[in-house]
Amino acid sequence: MIIAILAIFILGYLAITLEHGIKVNKAALALVTGVLCWTVYVSMVGDKEVVTHQLREHLGEISEILFFLLGAMTIVELIDVHDGFNIISAKITQTNKRKLLWIISIISFFLSPIIDNLTTTIVMVTLIRKLIDDHQDRLLFTGIVVIASNAGGAWSPIGDVTTTMLWIGGQVTAGNIIISLFLPSLVCLIIPLIFVSRRMTGSAARPEQQDTNKLSELSSGQQYIVLVTGLSILLLVPVFKTTTNLPPYMGIIIGLGILWIITEIMHGNKDESEKGVLSVSHALRKIDTPSILFFLGILLAVACLQSTGILNSAAEKMSAAIPNEKVIVLALGLLSAIVDNVPLVAGVQGMYDLNQYPTDHSFWEFLAYSTGTGGSILIIGSAAGVAAMGMEKISFFWYLKKISLLALIGYLTGAAAYILQENILK
Numbered sequence: 001m002i003i004a005i006l007a008i009f010i011l012g013y014l015a016i017t018l019e020h021g022i023k024v025n026k027a028a029l030a031l032v033t034g035v036l037c038w039t040v041y042v043s044m045v046g047d048k049e050v051v052t053h054q055l056r057e058h059l060g061e062i063s064e065i066l067f068f069l070l071g072a073m074t075i076v077e078l079i080d081v082h083d084g085f086n087i088i089s090a091k092i093t094q095t096n097k098r099k100l101l102w103i104i105s106i107i108s109f110f111l112s113p114i115i116d117n118l119t120t121t122i123v124m125v126t127l128i129r130k131l132i133d134d135h136q137d138r139l140l141f142t143g144i145v146v147i148a149s150n151a152g153g154a155w156s157p158i159g160d161v162t163t164t165m166l167w168i169g170g171q172v173t174a175g176n177i178i179i180s181l182f183l184p185s186l187v188c189l190i191i192p193l194i195f196v197s198r199r200m201t202g203s204a205a206r207p208e209q210q211d212t213n214k215l216s217e218l219s220s221g222q223q224y225i226v227l228v229t230g231l232s233i234l235l236l237v238p239v240f241k242t243t244t245n246l247p248p249y250m251g252i253i254i255g256l257g258i259l260w261i262i263t264e265i266m267h268g269n270k271d272e273s274e275k276g277v278l279s280v281s282h283a284l285r286k287i288d289t290p291s292i293l294f295f296l297g298i299l300l301a302v303a304c305l306q307s308t309g310i311l312n313s314a315a316e317k318m319s320a321a322i323p324n325e326k327v328i329v330l331a332l333g334l335l336s337a338i339v340d341n342v343p344l345v346a347g348v349q350g351m352y353d354l355n356q357y358p359t360d361h362s363f364w365e366f367l368a369y370s371t372g373t374g375g376s377i378l379i380i381g382s383a384a385g386v387a388a389m390g391m392e393k394i395s396f397f398w399y400l401k402k403i404s405l406l407a408l409i410g411y412l413t414g415a416a417a418y419i420l421q422e423n424i425l426k
Contacts, residue, residue, distance in 0.1 A: 109149075
C-alpha cells in the first residue's frame with residue numbers, strides 16, 4: 001500500500017512540475033493525484049470507517065484554507081474592478097530610474113502583506129507598464145518586484161499562501177510572524193535592491209497613456225471607499241481571529257459580506273446589466289478558481305501521506321540524517337525554487353507536529369521565511385514569478401542570468417539576519 005501511494009504521489013507531483021510540457025493544467029493533475037491516493041488507501045485497509053473519518057478531519061482543515069483564499073481573492077478582485085489600485089499609480093510621478101525602482105520595490109514589499117504576493121505582482125507589473133516604456137527596463141523592474149513581493153508576503157499571515165497555511169494550522173500566530181520575519185524579509189529585498197539600483201542611471205520614459213478606463217462612471221469617492229474598505233478588511237482579519245478565537249476564514253467571510261453589501265448599495269440604482277464587472281458575481285467568476293482546486297488536490301494528497309504515517313517516517317529519517325533544523329529549512333527554501341512551496345509546507349506540517357515544535361517555534365518561523373522567499377531564486381519557483389513570466393514574457397534563462405543570483409544573495413542574507421536576530425533575542 002505504502003509503495004503504491006508513494007508512486008501515485010511522486011508521479012502526480014512530477015506531472016505537476018511538467019505542467020507546461022505536457023499541457024495539462026496542474027489543478028486537474030493535483031485533483032486526480034489526491035483522490036487516487038485516498039482510493040488506494042481505503043481499498044487496502046480493513047476498517048473503511050477509520051479512513052473516512054480521517055478524510056473528513058483533513059477536509060475540515062483544508063476547507064479553512066480554501067474558504068480563506070476564496071474570500072481574499074474576491075475582495076482583491078473587487079478592489080481591482082473598482083479601479084482602486086489606479087489610485088496608487090496616479091500618485092507616482094517620479095521618473096528617475098533609481099528612485100523609481102526603490103519606490104516600486106517598497107510599495108510591493110508593503111502591499112504584498114495585505115493583498116498577497118501573487119496579486120501584488122500582477123498589480124505592480126501593470127503599474128510598471130504605465131510608468132516605463134523601455135522593455136528591458138521593465139523586465140529588470142519586474143524581476144525586482146518578484147523578489148519584493150515574495151519577501152513582503154513572507155512576514156504576513158495573509159501575504160503568502162504558505163504563511164497562511166502555517167497560520168491557519170496553528171504553527172504561527174499573526175503578531176509573532178510579523179515581528180519575527182519583518183527584518184529578515186526586508187534584508188532579503190534591500191540587499192538585491194542596492195546591487196541593482198547602483199547600476200541604474202537616467203530617467204524612465206513613460207509610454208503614451210490612453211484612456212482605457214472602462215469604469216468611467218465610477219467617482220473617485222467610490223474608488224476610495226472600495227479600496228479603503230477592502231484593505232481594511234484584509235488587515236483586520238488577524239484582529240478578528242485574536243478577539244473572537246474563530247478561524248481566519250470566518251473573518252474573511254464576514255468581510256466579504258460587508259464589502260458585498262457596500263457595493264450593492266453603491267450600485268443599487270443600476271440594473272444588473274449596468275452593474276456588469278462591478279458586481280461580486282463577476283468577481284467570483286474572475287478569481288483564480290483553478291489555483292484553489294490545485295490547493296485542494298495537493299493538500300488531499302499530502303493529507304493521505306500523513307494519515308498513512310509516511311510523513312512521520314520521513315521526518316524521523318531526515319532528522320537523523322540532518323540533525324541541524326536550520327540546515328533542513330534552508331534546504332527546503334532552496335527546493336521551493338524548483339517545486340511548488342504549497343505541497344512542501346503541507347508536507348512539513350504533516351512531518352512535524354506541534355508537540356515537537358510548538359506554536360511560534362523558530363522552526364516554523366524560519367520555514368515561513370525560507371519557503372516564502374526561496375521561490376524568488378528561479379522565475380518558476382513562485383506564483384508571483386510565474387505571473388510575471390506570463391505578463392512580461394520573461395524567459396527562464398534571462399531571469400537566471402539577471403535576477404537569480406541577486407535573489408539567492410537576498411535569500412541567504414535574510415536567513416543570516418533571522419539567525420542573528422534569534423540569537424540576540426534569546
